[in-house]
Every structure is written in C-alpha cells, then in structure tokens.
Amino acid sequence: MMITVTESAKMSAKASSQIQRGQRAIALMLAAVAGAAVMVVELGVARILTPVFGGSIAVWALVIATTMLALAAGYMFGGRRADLKGGIHVAQRAAIFGALLCASIPLVRRPLIELTIDLSTLTGAAISAVVHIAPSLFFLSQVSPALIRGLSSGEAGHVGGTAGGVYAVSTMGSLVGTLAAVWVLLYTPLGVAFIGTCLL
Secondary structure, eight states, rough: HHHHHHHHHHHHHHHHHHHHHHHHHHHHHHHHHHHHHHHHHHHHHHHHHHHHHHOOOOHHHHHHHHHHHHHHHHHHHHHHHHHHHHHHHHHHHOOOOOHHHHHHHHHHHHHHHHHHHTHHHHHHHHHHHHHHHHHHHHHHTTTTHHHHHHHEEEEEEEGHHHHHHHHHHHHHHHHHHHHHHHTTTTOOHHHHHHHHHHHH
C-alpha cells in the first residue's frame, strides 16, 4: 500500500510539474508576442505620421517619447494590479485589450489625421502619436510584470531569474517585431499589418 501511495504521489508531482512547464512556456510565448507587438505599433505609427508630418528627428522623438511614457505607465499599473488580482489573469486581460486597441489603429488613423493635419507639425504629430500609440502600449506593457508576478508565485527565491527570463524573451520578441515591422510593413497595407498583429 505504501508503495502504491508513493508511486501515486510521484506521478501526481510529475504531472503537476509538466503542467507548470506548459503554463510557463505559454506565458513566455505571450511575453514574446507582446514585445513584438510593441515594436510593430511604434514603427507602424511612425509610418502613418511620416507622410503627413515628415520623418524629422523631432517627429521621431515624439513617437519614442510617447512609447516610453506608455510603457512606463503600463509597467507600474500592471505590476500593482497583478499584486491585487493575480499575475496570469492580469496578463491575459491586458494582452486582449492591447490586441484590440492595436487592431483599432487603422480605423482611427484617417479621422485623426484629418483632425490634426492643419495643426503645427509638432502639435499634430504629438496628438497623433499619443492617440495612436499610448492606449495599446499601456496594456501591452502590463503583460511582462504581470507574468513575472504570476510565474514567481510561491517561488520567492527565483523572482530574479523569472524576471530576467520574461524580459529576455519579451526583448527578443521586440527584436523580431522590429525586423518584421521594417520589412513586412514596407510591403503590407497598414490595416492588414495591425490586424495581423492583433490576431497573434
């Protein structure tokens, strides 16, 4: 009887370990896709703004500044919310909202450009950058801190490794997103590109 109980406990522990590894793999894939989407949004919006407001360093500075502010706000909000609601749950919801907002960019670009085209270059570019970039990136940036919270639950001694792993995978996703945005967006209609990113 003791052998049976021991074997059953081992099988249960093994099954639990396999489930945890599967969940971790899915979580890291989510981090990578979110990282890629961030760069697709940033570079895609830059492509939207360039024909209207130009591609000067000032316009690029506005795009980068908006991206950094949205990421900073999302990191802080996502981390705090993950502590209250649970990391994986927050990461999933943030990814869904971020994807939907990413897909909405092609829908709002024409009306927004029409509203801002008569403004000064910097004012129009700033408003367009904030409206196009900030909402989706605010949610997408919540994914990584929320995943760190979820994956490190009950493993206080491994938080550093978990955080490093999540951010490394997210950064590699951003690298792929950067290269994809440069080569794919050049030959793909913007609406298709943003909606495709949403579906990922």
